[in-house]
Amino acid sequence: MTILLKLEAVTKRFGGLTAVNKFSTEIHAGELCALIGPNGSGKTTIFNVITGIYTPTEGQVLLGGEDVSGKRPDLITGMGIARTFQNIRLFKGLNVLENVIVGKHLRLQSDPLSSVLHLPKYQNEEKEMREQGLVLLESLGLDHFAYDEPTSLPYGQQRKLEIARALATNPRLLLLDEPAAGMSPTDAEGLMKFILHILDYFDLTIFLIEHQMRVVMGICPRIIVIDHGEKIAEGSPEMIQNDQHVIEAYLGVSDHA
Numbered sequence: 001m002t003i004l005l006k007l008e009a010v011t012k013r014f015g016g017l018t019a020v021n022k023f024s025t026e027i028h029a030g031e032l033c034a035l036i037g038p039n040g041s042g043k044t045t046i047f048n049v050i051t052g053i054y055t056p057t058e059g060q061v062l063l064g065g066e067d068v069s070g071k072r073p074d075l076i077t078g079m080g081i082a083r084t085f086q087n088i089r090l091f092k093g094l095n096v097l098e099n100v101i102v103g104k105h106l107r108l109q110s111d112p113l114s115s116v117l118h119l120p121k122y123q124n125e126e127k128e129m130r131e132q133g134l135v136l137l138e139s140l141g142l143d144h145f146a147y148d149e150p151t152s153l154p155y156g157q158q159r160k161l162e163i164a165r166a167l168a169t170n171p172r173l174l175l176l177d178e179p180a181a182g183m184s185p186t187d188a189e190g191l192m193k194f195i196l197h198i199l200d201y202f203d204l205t206i207f208l209i210e211h212q213m214r215v216v217m218g219i220c221p222r223i224i225v226i227d228h229g230e231k232i233a234e235g236s237p238e239m240i241q242n243d244q245h246v247i248e249a250y251l252g253v254s255d256h257a
């Protein structure tokens with residue numbers, strides 16, 4: 001199996017706080033892998049290090065063998081890593097299609113907003129992006145919302161739209177930070193199908209953080225568990241559910257059950 005992403009002893013400190021401690025792992029091309037752990041265990045920090053928001057204090061992030069540690073977030077996006085955020089971050093003044101087009105601009109140029117504002121030199125490029133954006137929305141079953149305000153969409157669809165925007169950057173690796181957060185069981189069910197669909201349809205590799213165990217156990221063949229910034233377990237859902245360290249890390253943290 002080809003290794004797409006490799007983290008080598010990644011440590012991230014904030015002053016005296018070690019948020020991530022010597023965290024190593026490999027993500028293989030084409031896999032769907034989950035990162036779980038109690039609140040504050042360092043999951044989002046790992047995504048922030050992978051996407052260049054933070055430079056690791058120590059250690060390395062390798063994408064396809066190339067060291068990307070500390071590179072600018074837009075360059076890392078250009079190299080094929082896209083993400084969504086724990087809290088929905090959609091642009092409120094733009095419609096659904098425009099939100100997706102912003103994702104395309106993030107990959108293609110450094111000035112996304114001026115081009116969405118239809119300055120003349122962008123018009124041809126803009127037309128092409130609109131067409132591509134519509135095709136993308138159609139492939140995800142979101143095209144009937146194309147001209148709506150993102151906030152008018154049902155919550156579950158807003159989460160999908162965030163994923164659509166990330167997909168618009170043509171990633172190889174998609175990082176999803178708690179995609180099912182705040183979703184009803186029915187919406188979460190739909191999201192699981194959606195994630196499996198895009199994994200296959202876009203030939204992706206997906207690394208996802210999630211608290212809803214039904215989602216994690218239901219679709220992720222491999223799970224990595226982090227506690228206090230350190231990896232404590234890695235394996236199949238069955239292995240993780242029976243792992244003593246994992247059970248202890250989650251004891252008394254009933255909202256994760």
Ligand SMILES: Nc1ncnc2c1ncn2[C@@H]1O[C@H](COP(=O)(O)OP(=O)(O)OP(=O)(O)O)[C@@H](O)[C@H]1O
Pocket residue numbers: 014017019037038039040041042043044045046086
């Ligand atoms: N920019 C920052 N400055 C200082 N401390 C930070 C910063 N970002 C994260 N931390 C701290 O690092 C630790 C790990 O935070 P992180 O957000 O990675 O946890 P998490 O596993 O994503 O938690 P949750 O499940 O609540 O989202 C926490 O103690 C957090 O307060």
Ligand SMILES: [Mg+2]
Pocket residue numbers: 043044045086
């Ligand atoms: Mg987090």
